[in-house]
Amino acid sequence: DAGVIQSPRHEVTEMGQEVTLRCKPISGHNSLFWYRQTMMRGLELLIYFNNNVPIDDSGMPEDRFSAKMPNASFSTLKIQPSEPRDSAVYFCASSQRLSEKLFFGSGTQLSVL
Amino acid sequence: GENVEQHPSTLSVQEGDSAVIKCTYSDSASNYFPWYKQELGKGPQLIIDIRSNVGEKKDQRIAVTLNKTAKHFSLHITETQPEDSAVYFCAAPSGAGSYQLTFGKGTKLSVIP
Numbered sequence: 435d436a437g438v439i440q441s442p443r444h445e446v447t448e449m450g451q452e453v454t455l456r457c458k459p460i461s462g463h464n465s466l467f468w469y470r471q472t473m474m475r476g477l478e479l480l481i482y483f484n485n486n487v488p489i490d491d492s493g494m495p496e497d498r499f500s501a502k503m504p505n506a507s508f509s510t511l512k513i514q515p516s517e518p519r520d521s522a523v524y525f526c527a528s529s530q531r532l533s534e535k536l537f538f539g540s541g542t543q544l545s546v547l
Numbered sequence: 548g549e550n551v552e553q554h555p556s557t558l559s560v561q562e563g564d565s566a567v568i569k570c571t572y573s574d575s576a577s578n579y580f581p582w583y584k585q586e587l588g589k590g591p592q593l594i595i596d597i598r599s600n601v602g603e604k605k606d607q608r609i610a611v612t613l614n615k616t617a618k619h620f621s622l623h624i625t626e627t628q629p630e631d632s633a634v635y636f637c638a639a640p641s642g643a644g645s646y647q648l649t650f651g652k653g654t655k656l657s658v659i660p
Contacts (some may be wrong), residue, residue, distance in 0.1 A: 438590070454648070460576050465646065467647070469650060476636075476650055476651070476652040477591070477650040478646055479641070479648070479649075482646075482647055489626065490647065499609075505618060525590050525591075527590070529646070531602065533646070534579050534581065534596075534640060534646050535581070535593055536581075536583075536591075536593065537593075538583075538590030538592065539590050540588070540589055540590050541589075541590050
């Protein structure tokens with residue numbers, strides 16, 4: 435298996451622009467997580483899906499952030515409008531049903547200028 | 548929710564020496580404790596985990612110990628090698644029965660040849 439695939443690897447954008455991050459989980463995994471990593475706050479859980487349904491989005495910082503999972507093999511995290519404080523590495527992770535073992539993608543390095 | 552504290556934040560050891568990283572957690576109902584290794588430019592990767600029904604688990608040069616009474620668990624790396632240099636994260640479930648993980652802030656381990 436190719437593992438969790440994220441795109442793009444790097445994204446540089448200007449403040450106010452819309453940013454869309456993409457994730458393909460491992461085939462057969464039922465749960466998908468979006469994390470954000472910064473030096474100050476470490477790894478923070480943003481949102482968690484189970485069987486394509488959002489279960490907990492309490493970590494989403496603001497209404498500017500939204501996430502979707504239209505099917506079992508694809509998820510997006512959108513930021514609109516983006517701000518410089520959104521600059522971070524965004525990770526997608528997936529796990530098998532009822533398992534805490536997470537498999538992370540390589541992340542998207544987002545820079546908002 | 549769960550609160551996970553990790554120490555030290557940085558650790559330097561000579562090649563061949565042992566390294567120990569410690570974490571404390573707040574929720575006494577937590578029953579799963581993983582450790583992740585993150586290399587530069589990559590996502591975290593699970594290296595070892597332990598459940599609350601055992602006190603210690605080993606996998607070659609890596610071991611994890613758990614003290615449920617004191618609510619802390621530790622990662623032990625013996626005979627360290629330069630390729631062990633990375634950032635290590637501990638984690639614990641975000642609540643009883645939760646499949647969401649709360650991560651520690653990380654420990655940057657440097658193994659000096």
